[in-house]
Amino acid sequence: MPLIRAFEGLTLEAYLDPVGIATIGYGTIRYADGKPVQLGDRISREQAERLLADAVAERYAPALLAAVPPARSFSAEQQAALISFTYNVGVGALQRSSLRRRLLAGEDPQQVITEELPRWSRGDGRELPGLVRRRAAEVDLFRRGRYG
Numbered sequence: 001m002p003l004i005r006a007f008e009g010l011t012l013e014a015y016l017d018p019v020g021i022a023t024i025g026y027g028t029i030r031y032a033d034g035k036p037v038q039l040g041d042r043i044s045r046e047q048a049e050r051l052l053a054d055a056v057a058e059r060y061a062p063a064l065l066a067a068v069p070p071a072r073s074f075s076a077e078q079q080a081a082l083i084s085f086t087y088n089v090g091v092g093a094l095q096r097s098s099l100r101r102r103l104l105a106g107e108d109p110q111q112v113i114t115e116e117l118p119r120w121s122r123g124d125g126r127e128l129p130g131l132v133r134r135r136a137a138e139v140d141l142f143r144r145g146r147y148g
Contacts, residue, residue, distance in 0.1 A: 001052060001053070003141060004027070004083075004084050004087055006137075007133070008026040008027035010048055011024060012024070012042060012043055012048065013040075017029075018130075019124040023037060024042075025052060026048055026051070026052040031051070032051070032055075060091070061079070063095075064082050068082070070103050071103070075145065077145040078145075080141060082138075085117060088131075089120055099117070102116065109142075110142075113143065114139055114143065117142075118132070118139070120135060
C-alpha cells in the first residue's frame, strides 16, 4: 500500500479530485457501506488507514485476482503494482482493459505492463502529470520490485 499512499496522498477533509469526484483519505470515493464521500466529510488518520486497508483487502486485491488469475503467480511487488493500478482506475476498467485481455492470453507480463499501464495516464480527457508519474512507478514496481 505504500505506492497507493504515496500517489493518493492523505487528506482528512473531503475535496474534489482533478476530475471532480469527492474524495477523502487515501483516494476513498465511497465508504465501506457504499455511501459516496461528500464535500464537508472529515475523518481521522486512523479511519483513512482502515478505509485503505479494507478497500485493498476486501475489494481491490480480490478483484484483481479474480479478473486476472495469472496474477496469483506474480510476486508481492508485482501484485502491489497492479492493485495500485486497479485502486486508481477501478475494477470495471481493469475488467474491460486490453491489459487484462493480454495477460489472460498468456502474453509476457513484463511486456504487457510496460506497454499498457502508461496508456492509463488520462483523466477527464487530458493527460495528467500525476498519473504519468504513477503509471511509471507502477511499471517500475512490477518490473524491478521497487519504484522511485
